[in-house]
Amino acid sequence: MLGRAAFIGRALAEVEKGLTIYARYKVWLFSDLISWPFWTIFFFLSFLMYSPSLLGSQYHLNAFTWCFFTFILVSSFMWSSNFLATSAQEGILEYVLMTGSSIRQHMLGRSIISFLDLAVGGPLLLLISAAGFGTNLHVAYPYLMPIAILLASAFFYFFSSILAVLLVSLRSPWIIINVAQFVIPFTSGAIPVEVLPPEIQAGIIYSPFFYVIHPLVASATGNYFIPPEIVLSVAGGLCILVYFLSRFLEDVLLRSALKRGKFTLF
Amino acid sequence: MKAIACEGLRKHYRVKVRRGFFNHEYSVIKALDDVSLEVERGVIFSLVGPNGAGKTTMVKVLSTLLIPDAGRAEVGGYDVVRQANRVREIIGLVLAPDKGFYARLTGLENLIYYGRLYGLSKEESTRRAKELLDLTGLGEDGMRLFEEYSLGMRAKLSIAKALINKPEIVFLDEPTIGLDPLSARRIRQLIKDLAAKGMTVFMTSHNMWEVENLSNTVTVIKSGRIVAVGSPSELKERLKLSYRIEVEIIADKAPDMNQPVSIGERGYPVVTMTTNKPSEDLVRVIDEIRGMGYLIGMVRVQEPSLEEVLTQVLSR
Amino acid sequence: MRVLNQLIGIIEAELKVLLRESGVFIFVLFFPFMFSLLTYGAGQALTGGEAPLTQWFYQLIGFTIMTIALTMSSSSAWYFRRGMMTGRLEYILAAPISPLTAVLSSAVTNIVLNIAIFVVVASIGVVTVYGLSNLLNVIGVILFLALALLPAVGFNLLVGIATVVFREPEPVSNVINAIVSSVSGFTYPIIMLPSFLQALGQAMPYSYIVNGARDILAGSFEYVQLSPHLFLLAYLLLGLIFFRIGEVNYVRKSGVHW
Numbered sequence: 001m002l003g004r005a006a007f008i009g010r011a012l013a014e015v016e017k018g019l020t021i022y023a024r025y026k027v028w029l030f031s032d033l034i035s036w037p038f039w040t041i042f043f044f045l046s047f048l049m050y051s052p053s054l055l056g057s058q059y060h061l062n063a064f065t066w067c068f069f070t071f072i073l074v075s076s077f078m079w080s081s082n083f084l085a086t087s088a089q090e091g092i093l094e095y096v097l098m099t100g101s102s103i104r105q106h107m108l109g110r111s112i113i114s115f116l117d118l119a120v121g122g123p124l125l126l127l128i129s130a131a132g133f134g135t136n137l138h139v140a141y142p143y144l145m146p147i148a149i150l151l152a153s154a155f156f157y158f159f160s161s162i163l164a165v166l167l168v169s170l171r172s173p174w175i176i177i178n179v180a181q182f183v184i185p186f187t188s189g190a191i192p193v194e195v196l197p198p199e200i201q202a203g204i205i206y207s208p209f210f211y212v213i214h215p216l217v218a219s220a221t222g223n224y225f226i227p228p229e230i231v232l233s234v235a236g237g238l239c240i241l242v243y244f245l246s247r248f249l250e251d252v253l254l255r256s257a258l259k260r261g262k263f264t265l266f
Numbered sequence: 267m268k269a270i271a272c273e274g275l276r277k278h279y280r281v282k283v284r285r286g287f288f289n290h291e292y293s294v295i296k297a298l299d300d301v302s303l304e305v306e307r308g309v310i311f312s313l314v315g316p317n318g319a320g321k322t323t324m325v326k327v328l329s330t331l332l333i334p335d336a337g338r339a340e341v342g343g344y345d346v347v348r349q350a351n352r353v354r355e356i357i358g359l360v361l362a363p364d365k366g367f368y369a370r371l372t373g374l375e376n377l378i379y380y381g382r383l384y385g386l387s388k389e390e391s392t393r394r395a396k397e398l399l400d401l402t403g404l405g406e407d408g409m410r411l412f413e414e415y416s417l418g419m420r421a422k423l424s425i426a427k428a429l430i431n432k433p434e435i436v437f438l439d440e441p442t443i444g445l446d447p448l449s450a451r452r453i454r455q456l457i458k459d460l461a462a463k464g465m466t467v468f469m470t471s472h473n474m475w476e477v478e479n480l481s482n483t484v485t486v487i488k489s490g491r492i493v494a495v496g497s498p499s500e501l502k503e504r505l506k507l508s509y510r511i512e513v514e515i516i517a518d519k520a521p522d523m524n525q526p527v528s529i530g531e532r533g534y535p536v537v538t539m540t541t542n543k544p545s546e547d548l549v550r551v552i553d554e555i556r557g558m559g560y561l562i563g564m565v566r567v568q569e570p571s572l573e574e575v576l577t578q579v580l581s582r
Numbered sequence: 583m584r585v586l587n588q589l590i591g592i593i594e595a596e597l598k599v600l601l602r603e604s605g606v607f608i609f610v611l612f613f614p615f616m617f618s619l620l621t622y623g624a625g626q627a628l629t630g631g632e633a634p635l636t637q638w639f640y641q642l643i644g645f646t647i648m649t650i651a652l653t654m655s656s657s658s659a660w661y662f663r664r665g666m667m668t669g670r671l672e673y674i675l676a677a678p679i680s681p682l683t684a685v686l687s688s689a690v691t692n693i694v695l696n697i698a699i700f701v702v703v704a705s706i707g708v709v710t711v712y713g714l715s716n717l718l719n720v721i722g723v724i725l726f727l728a729l730a731l732l733p734a735v736g737f738n739l740l741v742g743i744a745t746v747v748f749r750e751p752e753p754v755s756n757v758i759n760a761i762v763s764s765v766s767g768f769t770y771p772i773i774m775l776p777s778f779l780q781a782l783g784q785a786m787p788y789s790y791i792v793n794g795a796r797d798i799l800a801g802s803f804e805y806v807q808l809s810p811h812l813f814l815l816a817y818l819l820l821g822l823i824f825f826r827i828g829e830v831n832y833v834r835k836s837g838v839h840w
Contacts, residue, residue, distance in 0.1 A: 006385035038761050042764040046770060050629055100385075182617065197626065
């Protein structure tokens with residue numbers, strides 16, 4: 001049986017592969033850089049159409065900027081779930097599983113691209129918001145923001161591997177991912193809690209995603225709906241939970257996929 | 267201990283049959299139906315049969331990628347379901363030879379990637395990958411992106427990948443499909459060399475000539491059931507397939523003989539016969555010709571091919 | 583007759599493929615409701631519960647037309663992409679059939695299916711906001727879209743050519759989708775945009791399509807609004823011309839392995 005060194009070796013192999021492929025899709029990167037400003041405008045104005053006067057409110061502009069920053073983070077990781085189905089269709093997944101590697105490790109290569117998307121797309125969004133909408137960007141808790149980003153990244157990394165396993169046998173997994181990338185962040189804290197009606201505020205805390213998403217926005221606005229130490233502790237706990245859940249589901253669903261012979265989907 | 271042993275393997279699929287725009291019905295395909303077989307260590311074992319007979323399903327079950335509905339199988343002494351990870355460590359696999367690699371990585375990078383997943387260090391993996399690129403004849407093409415590869419190059423890379431972890435047993439699902447004659451010959455030689463070094467090769471192929479020349483054991487599968495097992499010569503013998511014998515007589519006209527005589531390509535009479543006892547019948551005919559005082563120009567004995575074996579077995 | 587036969591043959595095959603991917607339809611039906619309700623919810627929050635239902639309807643129709651626009655432009659890109667991946671494109675080009683016939687039949691399939699989806703979404707929206715009395719207006723939109731989507735077909739032919747030139751269908755369609763979505767006034771009036779983006783939006787067909795569809799459903803459409811669509815037919819002409827040039831220059835020069 002292979003030990004820890006091999007585990008690290010596999011992780012490094014996945015990371016290196018992810019970076020190499022990312023570097024070879026320059027047209028994609030270029031297209032992302034052109035697309036993001038337009039999508040930022042689209043999202044901002046779609047929400048602010050209801051109250052155009054808020055375009056003059058620095059607080060709301062700042063809050064919505066971090067709201068979309070959160071969306072980029074969640075969306076990037078969610079799309080990495082699609083990678084597993086593609087990998088299965090291209091016959092790569094079968095070979096990877098043959099090596100004894102796990103789905104979580106295989107996902108690492110794609111998740112590196114998600115990190116890079118965030119690393120490039122996040123600052124670009126902040127820049128567009130500041131330059132295009134005149135937002136005075138502000139982070140109320142600068143020491144909590146990196147923790148919030150790390151926790152959210154870890155959570156969505158494991159969550160995306162769960163989603164990937166659940167979706168691997170579907171013909172069009174992108175549909176569910178496309179819906180989930182909007183529903184999850186915008187119903188679980190990406191929209192600043194303080195602007196929501198009290199009934200929704202009361203219900204939102206029951207969403208597990210809230211505890212990893214809310215800190216990203218609240219660390220910027222300074223309006224933590226629940227004390228930060230509690231939210232972040234719960235978020236840490238959720239990361240551990242989702243890690244074990246991803247391991248469990250990977251075993252269960254992989255076995256079921258192996259029984260159905262559904263790796264190649266069709 | 268056998269390299270591969272399986273007993274009572276069964277795998278049925280339920281498939282949707284479409285009728286027009288909206289209608290469909292289900293039917294059951296018996297991909298494997300009570301399959302039992304054993305493969306000795308260090309041999310080349312071939313599984314042959316028509317399309318959809320269950321060959322790839324068998325390879326997938328034995329390589330831990332598909333859990334059977336019933337029955338059990340051991341590869342290298344490990345159970346393919348309960349000890350799947352153990353099995354994976356000791357086997358190499360080629361499935362569809364044109365798939366399984368990242369399009370935007372080079373052949374070399376793809377091999378190094380898989381080598382590292384098998385637990386090799388980066389240096390070790392690179393060295394092994396280069397070695398395998400040379401062995402399979404890809405050489406410098408290893409530096410090109412996989413998406414630029416021809417089908418033959420992809421097939422070679424698949425075989426290289428199957429060997430990256432120095433496996434004890436390799437499963438090759440149609441390894442020479444799409445290869446040019448020289449490349450196919452190179453791969454066949456490689457397969458022979460691997461077996462000579464003690465590796466067990468389990469392969470499927472539609473090229474009967476290749477199977478006949480490479481295999482120690484051939485198994486014929488039809489609709490998920492094994493219908494014949496043996497070495498190529500055993501199978502021919504068991505089916506009592508006839509040899510074709512031609513004896514050319516140096517004479518101006520056809521002599522009066524017990525066998526039919528026709529005029530051959532060189533203009534001499536040729537005795538032609540089909541027999542299950544080639545040695546005895548050949549001696550008898552030669553004696554008869556010599557007894558009549560004629561010289562013999564040429565003797566040709568044509569062995570029945572494995573293709574004939576397959577045709578006979580499958581048409582039953 | 584022969585071209586018609588080819589056209590029908592491809593439409594039938596495309597329809598079968600699309601109908602068997604039911605998930606795509608559920609998505610196209612579900613997406614406008616999901617997104618418009620999401621923004622409406624946020625709008626209620628931002629306005630203290632005073633967001634009018636007509637604004638939800640405004641965005642519902644906008645998201646639906648936007649989904650249609652994105653599906654159509656992506657489908658042109660995907661037509662090439664999937665064709666290249668499966669080798670089908672080479673077979674089509676090697677057959678005695680004009681590539682234009684193949685692309686147009688694919689576009690016609692998309693228009694028919696997208697109008698069907700629009701009818702379902704718009705009917706729900708109209709009944710919710712204006713009541714049953716405006717439901718008949720949906721028939722007017724069907725006729726309107728059958729004309730108004732023609733420039734969109736031309737526009738998508740240009741997208742198709744761009745995918746050939748840049749050799750990467752998805753990134754090209756992603757960029758075009760982002761630009762089209764943000765400047766066409768699908769979910770907000772384009773006057774909220776900087777003036778140069780407004781001009782860009784007015785130069786493309788979608789702002790006229792979405793405004794026309796909304797006005798017909800609300801019962802406030804005037805025939806004078808049809809005039810820009812006649813000019814926009816230039817897109818169809820341009821699309822056809824550039825497709826032909828593109829086909830000659832790129833497909834024949836470098837084959838379809840681009």
